[in-house]
Amino acid sequence: MLCGGLAGLATVGQLVLLAGLIDVVIRKDGGVAAVWPWLMGILLLLGVRALLSIAQELAAQRGSQRLRQRVRREVLDHLAALGPVRLTQYHTASLAHQWVEQVEALDGYAARFWVQMRLVALVPLVILVLVAWQDWLAAILLALTAPLIPLFMALVGMGAEALNREQFVAVARLSAHFVDRVRGITTLRLFGAGPRATVEVVAAADDYRRRSLRTLRLAFLSSAVLEFFSSVAIAVVAIYIGFGLLGDIPFGPAQDLTLFSGLLILLLAPEFFQPLRTLSLFYHDRASALAASDGLCELLAETPDERRHVPDRLVDDAHLLLSLQGVTLDHSGRGRVLGPIDLVIPRGDVLAISGPSGSGKSSLLQVLAGFVGAGEGRRLVAHDLAFAWMDQRPLLIHGSLADNLALTAPDADDCRMMAALERAGLGALVRALPEGLETSIGEGGRGLSGGQAQRLALARIFLSNAPLVLLDEPTASLDAVTEGILIEGFRELAAEGRTLVIATHHPALMAMGNRQLIMDAGREVTCANQ
Numbered sequence: 206m207l208c209g210g211l212a213g214l215a216t217v218g219q220l221v222l223l224a225g226l227i228d229v230v231i232r233k234d235g236g237v238a239a240v241w242p243w244l245m246g247i248l249l250l251l252g253v254r255a256l257l258s259i260a261q262e263l264a265a266q267r268g269s270q271r272l273r274q275r276v277r278r279e280v281l282d283h284l285a286a287l288g289p290v291r292l293t294q295y296h297t298a299s300l301a302h303q304w305v306e307q308v309e310a311l312d313g314y315a316a317r318f319w320v321q322m323r324l325v326a327l328v329p330l331v332i333l334v335l336v337a338w339q340d341w342l343a344a345i346l347l348a349l350t351a352p353l354i355p356l357f358m359a360l361v362g363m364g365a366e367a368l369n370r371e372q373f374v375a376v377a378r379l380s381a382h383f384v385d386r387v388r389g390i391t392t393l394r395l396f397g398a399g400p401r402a403t404v405e406v407v408a409a410a411d412d413y414r415r416r417s418l419r420t421l422r423l424a425f426l427s428s429a430v431l432e433f434f435s436s437v438a439i440a441v442v443a444i445y446i447g448f449g450l451l452g453d454i455p456f457g458p459a460q461d462l463t464l465f466s467g468l469l470i471l472l473l474a475p476e477f478f479q480p481l482r483t484l485s486l487f488y489h490d491r492a493s494a495l496a497a498s499d500g501l502c503e504l505l506a507e508t509p510d511e512r513r514h515v516p517d518r519l520v521d522d523a524h525l526l527l528s529l530q531g532v533t534l535d536h537s538g539r540g541r542v543l544g545p546i547d548l549v550i551p552r553g554d555v556l557a558i559s560g561p562s563g564s565g566k567s568s569l570l571q572v573l574a575g576f577v578g579a580g581e582g583r584r585l586v587a588h589d590l591a592f593a594w595m596d597q598r599p600l601l602i603h604g605s606l607a608d609n610l611a612l613t614a615p616d617a618d619d620c621r622m623m624a625a626l627e628r629a630g631l632g633a634l635v636r637a638l639p640e641g642l643e644t645s646i647g648e649g650g651r652g653l654s655g656g657q658a659q660r661l662a663l664a665r666i667f668l669s670n671a672p673l674v675l676l677d678e679p680t681a682s683l684d685a686v687t688e689g690i691l692i693e694g695f696r697e698l699a700a701e702g703r704t705l706v707i708a709t710h711h712p713a714l715m716a717m718g719n720r721q722l723i724m725d726a727g728r729e730v731t732c733a734n735q
């Protein structure tokens with residue numbers, strides 16, 4: 206801001222020197238020697254101004270980058286605090302859009318508009334004082350026209366803000382729409398719905414195009430309004446100076462106008478409006494930043510479930526890993542889906558949970574993991590509670606096999622990774638791949654079969670040191686061979702001394718448990734040791 210203010214003052218100084226130079230040249234007093242000091246002064250100020258402008262731009266960019274980094278970190282922390290279950294109400298593509306695009310939209314505001322807003326009064330005020338010193342009537346003319354510009358800008362800006370808000374909602378919807386169609390491309394083709402989906406995507410994209418053009422139209426309109434008013438104001442001042450110099454204005458300070466003062470006022474008049482013009486250029490940035498911050502604030506206003514984060518500590522944690530005491534779980538609009546339930550999980554236990562579909566098995570695992578906070582009751586955990594999670598659709602990221610394995614063991618070397626893959630029955634496959642561990646896979650394990658993806662997830666659990674392994678229907682819809690490999694893998698984990706909690710319908714997995722918990726309608730029906 207300081208650099209911007211000084212750069213503005215340097216511009217004013219440059220114009221004063223320019224008016225002086227022209228005055229000296231035209232009046233031809235003093236010869237070439239009299240021109241030099243003016244010229245040198247102009248060149249010096251030109252260099253100073255350039256340096257100050259660069260410094261201003263760099264500082265603004267750094268400030269904006271810091272702000273965006275902070276907001277992104279805050280949004281990520283908030284998403285983590287909301288937890289995986291609450292996040293299911295958002296579309297991944299919309300969240301990604303908010304995290305990338307909406308935070309990016311703050312850049313123009315932070316780096317340009319915010320600075321310009323604070324500079325906008327400084328230079329015009331200095332110019333007004335200078336002009337008033339030369340000719341108070343010209344200063345009044347400038348001062349009268351100046352307020353019209355912010356007034357019209359604000360009027361246009363109000364519309365721009367609403368349009369930008371709609372625009373962000375439309376982009377978020379379009380992103381979600383597109384990602385859904387791409388994810389479901391196989392199903393769409395199977396049902397012959399490809400052409401209809403294409404038409405829908407085209408219609409959504411066209412809607413977005415129309416909205417973008419409407420927003421741009423408004424941006425151009427606001428610039429045009431501003432240009433019009435500043436041109437009219439400059440023209441009025443120019444006419445006044447012209448007639449004043451000709452001696453056609455027989456009243457006021459016009460009679461004292463000289464070549465220097467007339468020139469100076471004429472040169473300063475456009476500069477008087479320049480900060481406002483620059484501000485209007487950035488006004489669109491303000492509108493889109495306000496709309497983006499609305500969306501971000503809405504997301505950040507979602508209060509995380511405090512109970513998820515502050516579990517009570519177990520007293521006897523040498524023997525127990527986890528304990529639920531009278532825990533319940535309610536979902537808005539669904540009422541109670543779990544509990545009250547009491548459950549203790551000793552270290553080294555293998556607990557198999559079964560029961561009909563919808564009986565609350567996954568919900569119980571989510572409460573055990575702390576993905577959702579319990580409504581009533583207490584969740585007590587051991588001090589070293591870390592858990593590994595595996596369900597029917599393992600979370601695989603776009604990247605190499607090694608990247609996916611490193612999610613649970615960032616320090617694991619290739620040897621350890623290969624050993625884990627061998628144990629999960631993927632060794633031969635990975636060794637046959639030309640790029641081995643560096644082979645890329647798509648988001649959600651695209652490029653791997655369902656069974657291979659599950660085995661990769663199992664290898665990840667082998668690599669992790671988590672004492673508790675939570676498994677939610679890990680063998681659902683797999684072939685017999687993969688099922689066998691996974692069940693063997695889980696046996697090995699249990700033999701290592703890890704604690705396993707498995708929600709399953711599979712008889713072999715149920716038989717693995719040293720304890721059986723049968724659930725119905727969110728309640729424990731029986732809990733028996735084998």
Ligand SMILES: Nc1ncnc2c1ncn2[C@@H]1O[C@H](COP(=O)(O)OP(=O)(O)OP(=O)(O)O)[C@@H](O)[C@H]1O
Pocket residue numbers: 290293536537539542560561562563564565566567568569
């Ligand atoms: N995020 C949620 N929001 C609202 N209701 C939910 C949510 N998750 C689960 N439910 C409801 O809670 C109940 C228990 O669901 P849960 O997924 O725990 O059952 P489940 O025993 O694991 O079923 P399945 O064997 O079919 O996987 C169901 O009625 C379900 O509709």
